[in-house]
Amino acid sequence: MALLRSLSAQRTTINLVYSRNTSTxxxxxxxxxxxxxxxxxxxxxxxxxxxNNNSKNNNTNANSDGYxxxxxxxxxxxxxLRQVLQKxxxxxxxxxxxxxxxxxxxxxxxxxxxxxxxFYSHSTTRSLHSAARNQQAQVAPAEIAVDDExxxxxxxxxxxxxxKPAGTPQRDPLDVSFNDPLAAFKSKTTWELVRAYVVxxxxxxxxxxxxxxxxxxxxxxxxxxxxxxxxxxxSFYGHFVAGENRHTIVPTLERLRSFGVKPILDYSxxxxxxxxxxxxxxxxxxxxxxxxxxxxxxxxxxxxxxxxADRRYKVSSARTYxxxxxxxxxxxxxxxxKCLEAVSVDDAKVPRAVALGATFGTGIxxxxxxxxxxxxxxxxxxxxxxxxxxxxxxxxxxxGNVLTHHKTIKDLEKYxxxxxxxxxxxxxxxxxxxxxxxxxxxxxxxxxxDENSQLSDTFRVPDPQxxxxxxxxxxxxxxxxxxxxxxxxxxxTIVKTAAELDVRIMIDAExxxxxxxxxxxxxxxxxxYNKEKAIVFNxxxxxxxxxxxxxxxxxxxxxxxxxxxxxxxxxxxxxxQERARAQALGYSDPVNPNYEATTEMxxxxxxxxxxxxxxxxxxxxxxxxxxxMVASHNEDTVRFAIExxxxxxxxPEDKVIxxxxxxxxCDYITFPLGQAGYSAYKYIPYGPVEEVLPYxxxxxxxxxxxLKKIQKEKRLLAAEIRRRAFRGQLFYKPKGNYVxx
Ligand SMILES: Cc1cc2nc3c(=O)[nH]c(=O)nc-3n(C[C@H](O)[C@H](O)[C@H](O)COP(=O)(O)OP(=O)(O)OC[C@H]3O[C@@H](n4cnc5c(N)ncnc54)[C@H](O)[C@@H]3O)c2cc1C
Numbered sequence: 148m149a150l151l152r153s154l155s156a157q158r159t160t161i162n163l164v165y166s167r168n169t170s171t172x173x174x175x176x177x178x179x180x181x182x183x184x185x186x187x188x189x190x191x192x193x194x195x196x197x198x199n200n201n202s203k204n205n206n207t208n209a210n211s212d213g214y215x216x217x218x219x220x221x222x223x224x225x226x227x228l229r230q231v232l233q234k235x236x237x238x239x240x241x242x243x244x245x246x247x248x249x250x251x252x253x254x255x256x257x258x259x260x261x262x263x264x265x266f267y268s269h270s271t272t273r274s275l276h277s278a279a280r281n282q283q284a285q286v287a288p289a290e291i292a293v294d295d296e297x298x299x300x301x302x303x304x305x306x307x308x309x310x311k312p313a314g315t316p317q318r319d320p321l322d323v324s325f326n327d328p329l330a331a332f333k334s335k336t337t338w339e340l341v342r343a344y345v346v347x348x349x350x351x352x353x354x355x356x357x358x359x360x361x362x363x364x365x366x367x368x369x370x371x372x373x374x375x376x377x378x379x380x381x382s383f384y385g386h387f388v389a390g391e392n393r394h395t396i397v398p399t400l401e402r403l404r405s406f407g408v409k410p411i412l413d414y415s416x417x418x419x420x421x422x423x424x425x426x427x428x429x430x431x432x433x434x435x436x437x438x439x440x441x442x443x444x445x446x447x448x449x450x451x452x453x454x455x456a457d458r459r460y461k462v463s464s465a466r467t468y469x470x471x472x473x474x475x476x477x478x479x480x481x482x483x484x485k486c487l488e489a490v491s492v493d494d495a496k497v498p499r500a501v502a503l504g505a506t507f508g509t510g511i512x513x514x515x516x517x518x519x520x521x522x523x524x525x526x527x528x529x530x531x532x533x534x535x536x537x538x539x540x541x542x543x544x545x546x547g548n549v550l551t552h553h554k555t556i557k558d559l560e561k562y563x564x565x566x567x568x569x570x571x572x573x574x575x576x577x578x579x580x581x582x583x584x585x586x587x588x589x590x591x592x593x594x595x596x597d598e599n600s601q602l603s604d605t606f607r608v609p610d611p612q613x614x615x616x617x618x619x620x621x622x623x624x625x626x627x628x629x630x631x632x633x634x635x636x637x638x639x640t641i642v643k644t645a646a647e648l649d650v651r652i653m654i655d656a657e658x659x660x661x662x663x664x665x666x667x668x669x670x671x672x673x674x675x676y677n678k679e680k681a682i683v684f685n686x687x688x689x690x691x692x693x694x695x696x697x698x699x700x701x702x703x704x705x706x707x708x709x710x711x712x713x714x715x716x717x718x719x720x721x722x723x724q725e726r727a728r729a730q731a732l733g734y735s736d737p738v739n740p741n742y743e744a745t746t747e748m749x750x751x752x753x754x755x756x757x758x759x760x761x762x763x764x765x766x767x768x769x770x771x772x773x774x775x776m777v778a779s780h781n782e783d784t785v786r787f788a789i790e791x792x793x794x795x796x797x798x799p800e801d802k803v804i805x806x807x808x809x810x811x812x813c814d815y816i817t818f819p820l821g822q823a824g825y826s827a828y829k830y831i832p833y834g835p836v837e838e839v840l841p842y843x844x845x846x847x848x849x850x851x852x853x854l855k856k857i858q859k860e861k862r863l864l865a866a867e868i869r870r871r872a873f874r875g876q877l878f879y880k881p882k883g884n885y886v887x888x
Contacts, residue, residue, distance in 0.1 A: 149563045252840070287349050316886035321823035323789060325782045328867035330822060331815035334406035337868060337877045339386075343811070344864045346386045347857045350847050360844045367837075376836045379843075387811040387846045388415065389833045393489035396833045400510075406828055407821030407885035411511040411653065411807060412486045415832035418842040422457045425469050429456035431468035433523045436624050444537070444619070447732045448660050449530035451523075453733060458658060461723035466842065468518040473633060479518040480637040484644050486512045491648035511651045511684075511828065514641060516665045520634025524602075524627065528595070530666035531606045531620040535589055537607055538619065566614030575609050575616070596671040598636050601628055622766050638672065642683055646676050652774070653715050656686035659725055659737045670701055681713035688719030689749035690738050698752050702759060702773070703876055715776040715807070716753055718745055750787050753777065756793045760803050769802050777830070778807040782816055782857060789825075799825045799888055813856060815863050826888050 322330060349355050355362065367375045379385070390396035396545075400410050420428075433451035441450065459467045468479070490510035516525065542562050556579055566572050580588050589608065594600045606619040623631070645652045654669045656662060665791055669685040676682045687698050698714065705712035722738050729736045739745045756775045764770040777788045785806060792804060805826035808817045821827035832842055871877050 162338060164392065244869070246728075263693070280798075315820070315884075316401050317884045318824045319819070319822045320823070321789075321819055323786050325785075325815050325819060326863070327819060328863040328870065330819040331863050332818070332867045333822075334402060334408075334818055334881045335814075335885060336881060337871050338881060340864050340868050340871075342382065343386055343814075344861060344868070346383055346811075347861050347864070349382075351857060351861075356847045359847045360840070363840055363844070372837075379836050383843045383847070384839065387832065387843060388809060388836075388839055389831045391835045392833065393485065396489075396831065400831070402881065402883070403821075403829060404887060405833075405883035406818055406881070407829050407883070407887050408817055409510055409821075409887045410490075410831040411513050411828050412490055413466075413513040413830060413832050414482050414486050414834055415466060415842040416482075416834040416838040418469065419841050424461065425467075426453055426456040428469045428471065429458065429522065432521050433526055435523055435527075435621065435627055442621075444534055446530055446533055446734070447535070448729070448734045449526050451526065451643055452728070452732055455724065457726045460723070461727070462721050462845075466515065466845075468515060468558045470517075470521050473630065473831035474636070475523075476519050476637060480641060481512055482517075483512060487641070487645050487650050487652070488750055490650045511653055512645065513653050513655060513830065514638075515657065516638065516668065517657055517661065518632075519637045519641075521627070521630045522661065524623075524631045524634060525661040525664040527620050527623065528602065528631075528667070529660055529662065531602075532663040532667055534619040535606070535608075539589070542611060562611055563609060563614070566609065566611065569609065569614035571616045572609045572614050575607070587821065592667060593671055593674065596635055596639065596668060598632050598639065600632065600635070603628065603633055628883060635668070638668065642676050644673050646682050649682075651682055651684060651713070653684040653713075654686060655835050656688045656717065656719070658721050659691065662688075665698070666701075670704065673705065673712065674708055677713065678709075679703075679711070680771065681711040683716050683775065684713035684774070686715040686778075687752065688718060689717035689752055690745040691724055692737060692739055692748075694748055695752050695755070699755065702756070705772070706759075711772055711774070713774045714756070715778045716749060716756075717778045718749060718781075746781075746784070749779070749784060753784075753788060754791055754795075757791050757797060757804070759795055761795050764797070764801065770797075770803050774803050774805075776805045776807050778818070778830075780808055780813045782813075785816055785820070800821075802826060802888060809846075812853075813860065815860060821887060822883075822885055824888055 172275060183700075222235060254467045325331075335343075337355055342693050363379075366378065370378060389399040389410075396412075403410060429455055430451055433456070439450055457470075470476070490512055508545055543558065556576070558577060560567070560576060563572050563576065578591070581593060594605060602620055603623045605617070607616045608619060609616055631778060654665065654672075657665060666685060668685060672683045673681075673685065685701070687694050689695075691697075701714075702712055719738070725738050726736055753775065756773055760770050760775075763772050777785060779785065788804060788806070792798070804827055806817070807828040807830060808814075808831045810832065817827050817829055832839060834842075871879055
């Protein structure tokens with residue numbers, strides 16, 4: 148309520164400011180100036196009239212960033228504005244209303260905004276001066292400590308919309324403080340900036356965020372389908388989602404591309420089901436029809452628990468699929484394939500203009516394995532993987548992944564010496580394989596991506612004392628074995644299509660009780676399809692205590708078995724749920740003890756990948772044997788990656804490191820990176836308005852948790868809107884001449 152009251156107070160104040168400005172001659176001060184055909188000069192005149200003492204400062208401010216439009220440009224913009232004003236008076240009124248609030252240094256702008264609602268209600272004129280000073284105060288001193296040369300470089304780099312002639316792609320220097328509003332938003336129209344500002348303002352309100360889904364539903368009922376869609380498109384949907392389908396997203400993708408940014412496409416349609424329905428479906432699909440068999444070696448984390456069956460619990464940043472039946476999994480596969488086609492350059496089924504327009508072959512498709520099959524099978528496979536590790540630990544001592552033990556078949560024979568006569572043990576040893584370095588594989592893991600595999604028969608080991616064979620996985624009924632093969636077939640179809648279309652796919656990381664299976668299957672897919680380039684990327688969650696070791700083991704395997712290793716490094720999206728579940732079910736917390744430990748793990752893992760890339764590079768091998776995406780909204784981590792790349796000797800042109808953020812989040816990181824020639828990606832959700840509401844709801848929730856980042860985004864947005872207002876560039880048309888690396 149407090150926030151609503153404050154918003155309403157701001158609105159009243161804004162109205163006051165607006166009406167006073169209107170009386171001086173149309174719209175907000177800045178808009179009025181522009182509308183009267185005098186642009187910046189008019190705004191300055193207004194300042195001079197009202198406050199002579201400040202006009203000099205203001206002139207200095209106006210000239211200080213070197214972002215001046217030419218007279219003819221200004222005249223063009225003015226005439227456009229006049230036409231738009233006539234045609235869209237109503238819409239403009241609203242935009243001006245918001246603009247005036249932003250231009251006046253609205254409350255909620257971080258870092259020295261100081262004045263809050265009260266100060267600009269005193270004087271319109273003063274608000275303009277203060278806004279200009281605030282802008283300087285906020286953007287300039289502490290955070291952008293640049294010398295004259297750097298300033299000059301920045302000015303040059305950020306001159307707006309002066310596309311170079313075709314064939315000469317633009318590159319800007321990178322301000323690694325990520326404090327540059329021009330670089331952050333040169334790909335956006337002013338309307339998009341205002342919309343972003345309003346969206347972030349709403350996301351900063353706890354009450355609105357908490358009840359966002361209900362509010363959206365109420366709005367849907369009150370407004371009706373069409374009006375609601377319009378409202379969403381001009382607010383949340385417009386900000387966070389690229390469009391309804393792979394055709395309508397093309398303009399967004401083209402714009403991104405022209406500013407050096409590539410897409411990771413994600414068809415974000417989600418079922419909006421109740422908690423009860425989610426729990427029911429999850430429990431039913433996580434238990435075998437043979438029952439939830441538990442024996443001595445059972446690990447509780449790999450068995451469903453009703454209290455955590457709704458996997459959306461305390462998760463805001465990830466999409467959740469709940470299994471319904473095999474037909475829905477089949478449909479999900481088809482959707483992923485459509486996504487691949489949208490990314491592809493030369494699929495005959497896709498009209499060439501669409502395909503080319505979509506991503507120019509540089510895009511990626513995101514895949515979630517839980518969309519493709521029954522979760523029970525992932526749980527069981529995960530358990531078997533972890534029990535195998537445990538078995539090896541008990542057998543040979545030590546800790547961790549089987550592959551890190553570096554034991555050979557000879558060693559294994561010694562362990563079974565006392566039961567060596569047993570026929571089953573001999574048969575088992577016959578099937579154990581080893582790779583070229585003699586490292587053994589208890590089970591033919593590659594067989595799990597074989598569409599004929601039989602889980603129940605594969606995972607049996609001899610008891611070292613008695614020689615009796617025991618299952619590491621409970622007997623799976625034939626129908627469920629078939630479902631597992633279906634899941635693998637779907638994934639194989641997707642990856643095969645991706646390989647044929649030459650499109651990369653990233654398999655998302657999910658909860659720890661699925662993750663051993665997801666990771667194992669993904670690695671086997673890499674082994675199968677990443678022979679000449681990285682088509683399949685795995686995801687590693689650095690909030691997990693084991694992540695550094697996991698990445699190391701998989702890198703080793705890729706090296707030994709000579710395939711391309713692709714990885715997306717994230718911190719991890721399920722922390723609270725993981726912790727609560729571990730505590731409730733009585734197993735040890737898989738997540739690092741604190742945020743600092745997670746960051747250290749992330750940086751250590753990334754450094755290890757970079758070190759190995761450099762080894763490849765130095766030895767004359769293909770450095771692209773390892774490809775890493777730094778998927779993080781944390782600018783310190785992005786800076787860390789850039790600095791380490793420099794320190795170790797890896798350049799953006801090596802095309803082995805890329806960066807990824809979500810559409811509508813942290814533009815101040817993604818765009819400057821892309822414009823500076825780094826490989827930068829936006830995670831692009833798309834889908835019909837009504838069907839992406841759960842996604843939008845989660846975006847609002849997640850934003851609440853990253854208020855500091857939002858404050859920065861809002862501050863930069865406000866600075867850029869003000870700058871455009873002062874320069875008479877409110878109708879700036881983004882047109883980039885960048886080519887993504
Ligand atoms: C392009 C992209 C793809 C993604 N794909 C996946 C995916 O496949 N799977 C997935 O799980 N997530 C994925 N994420 C989400 C990601 O894991 C993070 O949840 C999110 O990006 C926030 O982390 P950060 O580094 O951006 O920001 P930060 O704010 O620096 O980090 C927040 C994160 O730090 C960790 N953390 C916070 N507090 C603690 C604590 N007390 N102890 C230990 N750790 C802590 C948590 O992981 C938390 O999410 C993806 C994100 C992006 C941008």
